[in-house]
Amino acid sequence: MTRDFLMLGLSGSGKTTFLAALNWSLQNPPQEARLRSSGLADGTQYINERTKEWIRCQVVEKTPSGRRVDVTLPVETVDGDQAQLHCPDLSGEEFRDHWELRQWSPERDQEVRHARGLILFVSALHSYLPSSLAQEAQAVGGPEPAQGTVASNRAWTPEDTCLQVQIVELLQFIRLRRRSLPLKVAFVVSAWDRIAGTYNSAEDWLQTEAPLLHQFLHTNSAVFPSRAYGVSAQGGEYATQSVDLLSAGPGERIVVVHRDDGAPAKDRDITRPLAWLVDSEPMPW
């Protein structure tokens, strides 16, 4: 049985690296793994190439602009139930179409309508808050602005909008286009190694770094039940730590911070976000 999941995120938000690490983990599951591979799918060249890059601590080639890559992963749960997970890996450039063009492709529309769950990638390295001149002025304590003496030299364009607003709009559109709700959303905060120690959990990160999005998820939890995962698929920076990372081995690089059992916890099971989405299913398989 095929289950479709949608993976969305900006360019550079870690989608392809996550998929590469997931592909490896499914075939080399740690003891605590929620999901494991149940065989090999056809058409695996793309994902296998990315996985090899990841194993070698090379920067994983991102999905080319405007291209969608269909990745199918045969999995089984700890109970032995089997399924094919279909995760189209969309280029990050497509991510902003809904906000900037106010439209999306018919293929995206069908995926949105039929997805059984959504994995939304946000990067700990990106800023999701707006910049505010008023806050800056308040922080420095003056001087008072000379009202009306300087005019802006450019007009607003959609790309001037901070990322948390764009993501909220994306979820509003998904709600509008779907006829079946709720839709579970797993947030993956990538590059977690870069902020480890600053936040106890990915949800804490969302509350601080993307408060509008956090409020939206909290007040719309009946429509979008969500969980947030802090994930480091690389385990560190290749530029400075590749020797250590290579010697540690692929599985030891992965870090997943989660609250699947209530309290903040950390392990190496990168299948957790997908396993949580799958777990919501009526499980006819």
Add this chain to the structure above:
Amino acid sequence: MNGSQRGVGSCSQVGCPVAETGECLNGLEPSKCPNFSPDPSEERDKDTQATMLPSEEQDDVTESSTPSEPLPVTSGARRKGIGVDLPSGEALVLAEVASIRAASLPRLVVITGPPSAGKTTIVISIYEALQFGELDEHLFCASVTLPALELRCFLNRPESGLEFPDTAHTQPSNEPRFLHLRTALSENPKVHTDVLFGDISGEDFEDIRNNSGVIERMEYLGIVDHLAVVVDGAALCAPGERDVAAMDSLQLVARFSASGHLPEDCEFHIVTSKMDLVEHRGGEDAVAFARALSARLVAAAEKKFARVKEHFVAARPVGPPPTDGKQLHSLYSSWVAYCRPLPGPEASE
């Protein structure tokens, strides 16, 4: 739910003929009406039907609206292409406000006052406070006008090239526009409230102050839940200007009080803006003047309106915050808390 023919759709409003004639009871394009559902046979395949929720799981509530009702589609120009069109997110027109009012009990707020008094700044500062999680107990739920709000925030962004924050001047217009926020209280995050803000230019309200009969031509003023008169705090800092500002605002309140068009059970707000400037630039003298003027305006409004409130706000304080803080949250709280009662059966007949 009215029945539907394949390819038309159906409506949850009793008496709506859209399924038979394609015409919406609210006079909207069917796809823009929040009560309309496209033809289920086209929209919902067997897979999605199989995962429809049992009703007890759809427990978030927009007051008086269907629990998981999607937000209405807004109008406006869209880029032509082969893709699926998505809502434009532009400020709403009156027909769209009517469709939201038909589906829920939104708070319709109209903020009046002279040009540059800070009317739009108050609205976008509330939105920005939500963006930073700083509107106390209020939580963001949704907005159908995010791009319109962002556009109005632009002059508070470094990307604008400005050194100090500003707000774009709202242009006079024959057709009023409205901004939308849906929020919830943190103690009850599943009960959602829609708030619609009239985005009306200061010039339009100058017209009200100077000419009788103008209020009656502004259709939307007859259905407001909240009417706010903003006194420009910056004008209160200079001895000459403060008396001019007082005269203007007293005349505006007098016009509203004399008009029979405004609902008497709307909540009337006297809002003194830019209190940071009043305190830091104007000093004790200006603060005393601001409070005395506010009291006079409240007294004048109370002759007509039963519910009158006064507020002193600093939407974008510069330097140390004023004595009472920004006060935006208490202003917004009062807007969320009150909605005019629906007319009873006798009134509607």
